[in-house]
Amino acid sequence: QKEVEQNSGPLSVPEGAIASLNCTYSDRGSQSFFWYRQYSGKSPELIMSIYSNGDKEDGRFTAQLNKASQYVSLLIRDSQPSDSATYLCAVNSGGTSYGKLTFGQGTILTVHP
Amino acid sequence: ETGVTQSPTHLIKTRGQQVTLRCSSQSGHNTVSWYQQALGQGPQFIFQYYREEENGRGNFPPRFSGLQFPNYSSELNVNALELDDSALYLCASSPGDGYTFGSGTRLTVV
Numbered sequence: 001q002k003e004v005e006q007n008s009g010p011l012s013v014p015e016g017a018i019a020s021l022n023c024t025y026s027d028r029g030s031q032s033f034f035w036y037r038q039y040s041g042k043s044p045e046l047i048m049s050i051y052s053n054g055d056k057e058d059g060r061f062t063a064q065l066n067k068a069s070q071y072v073s074l075l076i077r078d079s080q081p082s083d084s085a086t087y088l089c090a091v092n093s094g095g096t097s098y099g100k101l102t103f104g105q106g107t108i109l110t111v112h113p
Numbered sequence: 114e115t116g117v118t119q120s121p122t123h124l125i126k127t128r129g130q131q132v133t134l135r136c137s138s139q140s141g142h143n144t145v146s147w148y149q150q151a152l153g154q155g156p157q158f159i160f161q162y163y164r165e166e167e168n169g170r171g172n173f174p175p176r177f178s179g180l181q182f183p184n185y186s187s188e189l190n191v192n193a194l195e196l197d198d199s200a201l202y203l204c205a206s207s208p209g210d211g212y213t214f215g216s217g218t219r220l221t222v223v
Contacts, residue, residue: 004155034211043203043217044156049210088155090212100146100169101205101212103155 003027006089006104015113019076023089023104026070032092033065034101035074037085044088048074079111116142117206117215125221126194134189134218136204145187146212147179150201162187194222 007022021035032051036044048063050056050072056063062075072091076083086108090101116139126132138145144163148156158171162181176192185206191198199222205212 032211036214043201043214046211046213090155100158100161100171101148101156102158105153105155 003102004089004091004104006087006107008107010108010110012110012112013079015079015081015111017079017111019079019083019109019111021074021076021087021089021107021109023072023074024070025072025089025091025102027091027093027102028067028070030067030070030091030093033063033072034090034092035061035063035072036088036090036103037083038088038106039085076109079109081111081113084110117204117213119202119204119215119218121218122216123219123221125223128194128196128222130194131190131192132194132220134191134202134204134220135186136189136215137186138204138206138215139185142185142206144207145181145185146205147187147189148203148205148214149173149198150203150217151197152200156203159189191220196222198222 004025013019035048037047038044050063050065060077064073086106088106089104118137120135146161147159150156160170165181178190181187201217203214203217205214
């Protein structure tokens with residue numbers, strides 16, 4: 001079992017729709033959770049962080065965390081063509097692993113006009 | 114501008130050679146981490162440095178080594194390059210919430 005697993009994709013949604021990206025993780029001790037966006041040929045860009053159960057909203061983005069189910073998701077409302085990118089879920093276990101992020105393989109999102 | 118600068122942007126090396134990649138982060142960012150991202154994969158943790166000492170390492174062989182300097186810059190050194198070392202190499206520091214990546218160095222080993 002992979003430590004961090006994302007829905008395989010690619011995911012294609014029409015402009016204006018909600019894009020839903022999912023991620024599960026295996027380490028129950030994980031403490032910090034991040035979503036990164038990566039455009040082709042560029043480095044990952046942090047778009048959301050979440051540390052406690054529940055929802056966290058920032059503009060069109062909502063991150064959801066359920067530690068009991070070891071599940072974290074990212075919703076993108078009113079999707080735009082500029083949201084087309086690879087989305088990476090990353091998990092940090094904290095403690096002696098401070099600084100180590102474990103990434104999923106990424107989900108490619110395409111928003112078509 | 115992310116506050117994390119990497120050089121060079123691109124690099125082509127021959128199998129068996131050695132390479133040094135550089136990273137500079139903002140003052141006060143005591144921790145720097147290095148990642149390798151192969152094409153189509155998520156980044157893989159190589160190691161991290163805190164106050165000039167390595168304090169965490171991923172599943173990479175000893176020919177991957179690093180240094181961190183008092184001025185918050187750091188280096189990633191890779192010896193005896195192999196074709197599979199071709200990847201995007203990223204360094205990251207933490208300004209507080211989350212980890213910020215530099216623009217990366219694209220290494221091609223031929």
